[in-house]
Amino acid sequence: MSFMEQLKDGLSKTRKNFTERMEELVGASVELDDDFMDEMEMILVAGDVGIKTTEKIMAALRKAAATRQIKSPAEALPFLKNYIAEMLKTTGPRMRFKGHPSIVLVVGVNGVGKTTSIGKIGHQLRKEGKKVLFCAADTFRAGATEQLQIWGKKAQVDVIAHGDGADPAAVVYDGVQAAIARKADVLFVDTAGRLHNKTNLMKELDKIYRVIRKEIPDGPHETLLVLDATTGQNAISQAKIFLETAHVTGVVLTKLDGTAKGGVVVAIKEELGLDVKWIGIGEGMMDFRPFDPQQFVEALFETKKED
Ligand code: GDP
Numbered sequence: 001m002s003f004m005e006q007l008k009d010g011l012s013k014t015r016k017n018f019t020e021r022m023e024e025l026v027g028a029s030v031e032l033d034d035d036f037m038d039e040m041e042m043i044l045v046a047g048d049v050g051i052k053t054t055e056k057i058m059a060a061l062r063k064a065a066a067t068r069q070i071k072s073p074a075e076a077l078p079f080l081k082n083y084i085a086e087m088l089k090t091t092g093p094r095m096r097f098k099g100h101p102s103i104v105l106v107v108g109v110n111g112v113g114k115t116t117s118i119g120k121i122g123h124q125l126r127k128e129g130k131k132v133l134f135c136a137a138d139t140f141r142a143g144a145t146e147q148l149q150i151w152g153k154k155a156q157v158d159v160i161a162h163g164d165g166a167d168p169a170a171v172v173y174d175g176v177q178a179a180i181a182r183k184a185d186v187l188f189v190d191t192a193g194r195l196h197n198k199t200n201l202m203k204e205l206d207k208i209y210r211v212i213r214k215e216i217p218d219g220p221h222e223t224l225l226v227l228d229a230t231t232g233q234n235a236i237s238q239a240k241i242f243l244e245t246a247h248v249t250g251v252v253l254t255k256l257d258g259t260a261k262g263g264v265v266v267a268i269k270e271e272l273g274l275d276v277k278w279i280g281i282g283e284g285m286m287d288f289r290p291f292d293p294q295q296f297v298e299a300l301f302e303t304k305k306e307d
Pocket of ligand 1: 111114117258280
C-alpha cells in the first residue's frame with residue numbers, strides 16, 4: 001500500500017465525519033443559502049476544526065458565495081479544500097538541524113505517543129544517514145526508559161538512560177555529553193508529561209533547557225509537542241499549557257487513524273500558530289510520516305467517485 005493509500009485509510013473515520021457529510025449536504029442542496037451555510041458550519045465544528053477556525057472558514061465561504069466566486073453548493077467543496085490547504089501551509093523548515101549535535105526535545109502528556117514518535121523519527125533519520133541518539137529523560141513514568149530502549153533497538157539507535165526515578169536533568173546532561181563525544185547529528189530527548197502538575201512540569205523543563213544550553217547555547221533546536229488526535233479539541237487545551245512552559249517549535253500529531261477528529265489539524269495551525277511537522281497513522285514503524293498539507297487535504301477530500 002502506498003503512503004497515500006495508507007493515509008486515506010487512516011483518515012477514513014475523519015472523512016466519514018467530515019467530507020462525506022459535506023458531500024451529503026452538497027447533494028441535498030440547490031443553493032448556497034443560509035441553510036446550506038448553517039449546516040456546513042455545524043459539520044466543521046463537529047469535525048473538531050474548532051470554533052474560531054470554523055468562523056474564519058465560514059466567513060471566507062460566505063464571501064466567496066456573495067462575490068459569485070462560487071456559484072453552487074458543488075463548488076463549495078473544492079473551495080474549502082483549497083482554502084484549508086492554504087491554511088495548513090507550513091511556514092518553517094520541517095526540522096531545524098543547525099547544531100552539532102542538534103537537540104530535539106520531545107514533550108507531551110503521557111500516552112500521546114512521545115516514545116513511539118521518537119522511535120519512528122529516529123529510525124527515518126538514521127536511514128537517511130544521520131547519526132542519531134536517544135535520551136531517556138522520562139524517568140517519571142514507570143517503564144518509559146525501557147520502552148524507549150525497545151524503540152532504540154528497533155530503530156538501531158543507541159539510548160542514553162539512567163532508569164526510572166533518576167533525575168531527568170542528569171540524564172539529559174549525559175545525553176548531551178554522549179552526543180558531543182560520539183559526534184551525533186541529532187539527540188532526541190524524551191521527557192515526562194506531568195500535565196496534572198504544571199509547576200513540576202515547568203520546573204523540570206526549565207532545568208532541562210538550562211542543562212542543554214550550558215553545553216549547546218542555541219539548543220534545543222526543536223521542541224516537538226506530541227498531541228493525540230483522538231482527543232480532538234482537548235489536544236488544543238493541552239497544547240496551550242505546554243506553550244506556556246516550553247518553547248514549542250512544532251507538533252507531532254499521532255493516532256490520526258482510528259479517530260473522526262482529524263479536523264483538529266486545522267485548529268492546531270490556526271489557533272496555536274504551530275506547524276504540524278509529523279503525523280502518525282498507526283502503531284507500526286512505517287505508519288508515520290512528515291506532514292504534507294497538500295497530501296493531507298487530497299486524502300481528506302478524496303471523493304467516493306474517484307475511488
Ligand atoms: P508516551 O507515553 O507519550 O511516550 O506514549 P507512547 O509512545 O508510549 O504511546 C502510547 C500508545 O499509543 C502506544 O500503545 C502506541 O503504540 C500508541 N500510538 C502511538 N502513535 C500511534 C498512532 O499514530 N496510531 C495508533 N493507532 N497508535 C499509536
